[in-house]
Amino acid sequence: MKRVGFISAIIYTGISVLAAGLFLVATMNGYSLVERFGGAGWIFLLAMIILMPIVTPLVKKRLGGDRQP
């Protein structure tokens, strides 16, 4: 169970960081630091929220990590 959680966390955090990074790259010109990092933070948060419940069951399924009594 712990392994599933750890691998899932790496995947969804990684993708979210990537999304936030892409946002930073896309806003290199014409935006203030607050707008860039504020936006990146918001995108990171929403991406985490979206990805967590999608990635965790997929990883669990792949690793066969069913909860045992």
Next chain:
Amino acid sequence: MAEKELKKASISVSGMTCASCVANVEQALKGVHGVEKAVVNLATGKAAVEYDPARARLTAMKKAVDEIGYEVVLQSADLQVTGMTCASCVANIEKAVGDLPGVHKVVVNLSAGSARVEYAPDITALTEIKKTILELGYGVVERVEGQQALDRERQARQREIRRQLINLIISATLGMVVMLGTFQPYWFLPSIIPAWLNNKVILFFLTTPIVLGPGRQFFINSWNGLKRGITDMNLLYATGIGAAYLIAVINTFWPEAGFGGREATFYEAAALLTAFIILGRYLEAITRGRTSEAIRRLIKLQPKRARVVREGQEMEVPVEWVEIGDVLAVRPGEAIPVDGVVAEGYSSVDQSMITGESIPVEKKAGDEVIGATMNKTGAFKFRATRVGKETALAQIIKLVEDAQTTKAPIQRIADRVAGQFILGVHALALVTFLFWFFIGFAQWFTPESRLILTPYLLSEMGVFGFALLISVTVLVISCPCAVGLATPSAIMAGSGKGAEYGILFKGADAMEMTSKLQAVIFDKTGTLTKGQPSVTDVVTLDKLAESEVLRLAAVAEKNSEHPLGEAIVRGARERGLEVADAESFNAVPGQGVQASHNGHAILLGNRKLMAEQQVSLDGLAPEAERLESEGKTAMFVAADGRPFGIVAVADTLKETSALAVSELHRMGLQVAMLTGDNRRTAEAIARQVGIDRVLAEVLPEDKTNEVKKLQAEGLKVAMVGDGINDAPALAQADVGIAIGSGTDIAKETGQVILIKDDLLDVVAGLQVARATIRKVKENLFWAFGYNTLAIPLGFGIIYPFTAQVVSPELAALLMATSSLSVTLNTLRMRGFVPTIRRGQRGQIGPLPAGQAALPVSR
């Protein structure tokens, strides 16, 4: 491999607030090794679990549910244990009781002689726990009564309502002050509101207690969910409130940070958002409490004391102590404690609380009495036949509870949609943010931008602040928080309403299917008719005496248990004839009987039987047709291959049959009658009762096929009949309606059980089901329809034309309105009375004499 035997149990789960909670708990339970199925009902707060008792244990289920942030509510019992002498006694009891599948925890105290057990009563009953201790050789007495457990559940519910009310008062009061402070410079407000209230630091100090006090629950719950990879509606609220509050704080203390400056402090958004969300929560808590009133009312009916007669003395004991076979005394004005049969005395009993029957029923020796009904006039004694969980009341409560823990197909769809909705909403919020950040702001933003219904100018707003504001509004406005309650609250109200009229639905799916019915098939004998026929005519051939024909028929039928046979035997005896025993007897289903007496082979039956036995009916056929045209059943009598005569028998229509049929027609349903009678006779009856479709000459085993034929026409069919004799046809029908089942509800086949033997209850059942499902659909409209309409508005679709956007607090207000609509709409169900039951009693009288004679089929 032997098929594993699954058990069903209902577990109380607390902490669920929305449809996504339902999906989470179901998912968690299904993840437990050995759990095959889990269905959660938000309104009752119960999870119906199907599990393999050899593999799944309560502890594992509790752990799985607790892990995702909810709580399995267990019952606890304090037991007085006698006979313990040492520490090993403690260990023995703890080990044996702890090994029971439904026991979570057991703590035995040697010095106090007590044991406290935490357990799930649906998995392991308290009696099982006590039995286990008794089998170990100790004495055990229960300290806590069942009623207390019930009270505890009610107290927990009231605690939740009180908690949300306090949160609402705090957040609404402070929120109003924050709103007045925020809008102080506008309209006429400067003249009545002091300017210092508009100070951003003051607003910060007023808003912070709301966010960290009443609003804290959303942050904690969503964090608990997130830690386990679960998103729910709390997360929507938390991100909405958190974002609005964070922007306000930044703009107050770091106005140059680029989030819109000092004029863009949305303290009132964070404060009112919290207040409106809590208003929704409060309304939901009230709805949950109100809709389970029906069950509580039923439970309250259960008398607590009984007067048992032992050794000629009456003694008052707790009702739990009454055993089957005990004789109990009941005085006028007292409730009857358990089910039984009157042994002596005479009285009238008000059974309305169980059967819905408004007129008191007379009771004399030999009559059945139902526990929890009210004795009116006389005193009597009765012998207990069913106690504890076996009583009619206990069975009704169980059935209604079970119905409330099931899900209607419409709810499964709603839950699935709501579960996916949360993710969809966050994805939409992300898209919204990106759209307004990269495209929308540059295209349409003007310094005159305003929030709808406020004087607020968003002129200092930067691209990030503006895109974030719309993104947060989308999160809040999209929340389908009323969806979770929409269906179960209506189903609970509807099943409770049905129980009030003695109509029991075995599940939400039965209720939904009943509402969709297009055709109703009535079994004739005993359903449309009273099932108590009598001999009306005897026709003879060959100058035989009528009495001889009737005597022969009675001899042939003497061993028959069919109502028709009983009527002939009764008719013969009433005419003073002696009815001898037949030497042999053979019933031919759907045709008649064959018997032998004094060396003669007697036949009694319909044309089919006579044709098969090659008996000519030449002289009798016209008479038979005449009798059948009068709606009577003509039974031919033959002996040794020669026709002797006809015995005509007729049943009587129930007083309410014609009215029920006409009402069903009025509701747009096809009504059919199923009978073993020949077509001509069957049609004669059908005309009298107003039925348009006749399924005649149907053998008992073919009833199922007739139901199938109607279903093959694409109709949703209900079969109304005797729950035991018509069981296969009831099972085949889309909805099996068992009528007149009386008090032994558990034995009944069929998804709808009518306690009374009254056809109007079929109509009332349909009306309750239709009203309930209509309520479900209305609720879903208020819950989902609102989202569908509001999302484009939240997305800023009108902004390019009006330069106005919806504020997060307005979004929250709209959302609370949706919850309020669902709540009020469901509560309207409490006053619902089926049309057929609105003051109709006085209108229903016996049918005219000419309509009363009806034939009987085998």
